Amino acid sequence: MFRESELRTFIDGTTRFFETLTNQAASVGSPYLVTDGKPGAYEYSGVIEVSGARKGIVFFTAPRGMLTVLLMRMQETDTSEENMRDLVGEVANTISGNARRDLGKGFVISVPNVVTNAAEGVVTPHERSFVIPINWRTHAAKLVVCLQ
Numbered sequence: 089m090f091r092e093s094e095l096r097t098f099i100d101g102t103t104r105f106f107e108t109l110t111n112q113a114a115s116v117g118s119p120y121l122v123t124d125g126k127p128g129a130y131e132y133s134g135v136i137e138v139s140g141a142r143k144g145i146v147f148f149t150a151p152r153g154m155l156t157v158l159l160m161r162m163q164e165t166d167t168s169e170e171n172m173r174d175l176v177g178e179v180a181n182t183i184s185g186n187a188r189r190d191l192g193k194g195f196v197i198s199v200p201n202v203v204t205n206a207a208e209g210v211v212t213p214h215e216r217s218f219v220i221p222i223n224w225r226t227h228a229a230k231l232v233v234c235l236q
Contacts, residue, residue, distance in 0.1 A: 134180030
């Protein structure tokens with residue numbers, strides 16, 4: 089069973105990421121459980137497969153507008169499709185990498201796989217997912233944790 093302390097690791101990693109990258113805090117809404125296997129996704133999703141002691145996926149999903157502003161905060165003027173994909177994958181990888189550091193070597197992560205404009209969202213390996221709403225400036229995104 090997924091523990092609250094493990095979920096807190098992802099929440100803390102997400103807020104730390106935004107504060108470090110942008111010098112502006114992101115607020116995190118109350119995590120909620122999705123039981124139908126459809127946590128939903130925005131235009132861009134960086135998906136990390138997890139193996140080892142835990143199995144499943146973690147993904148960060150965000151709209152193009154949020155990613156554009158993040159790139160600008162990084163002093164990047166190229167808002168091409170390639171940079172959007174790279175950024176969403178990097179966010180997912182950084183958050184998951186920080187979780188790996190906190191959860192130990194048994195939490196093995198893959199390189200990010202980027203999914204764009206998926207009508208049904210990202211396919212989860214099982215039906216139960218925790219969704220962590222993320223608000224930064226005027227933008228909304230989410231981190232989805234689907235682990236066994």
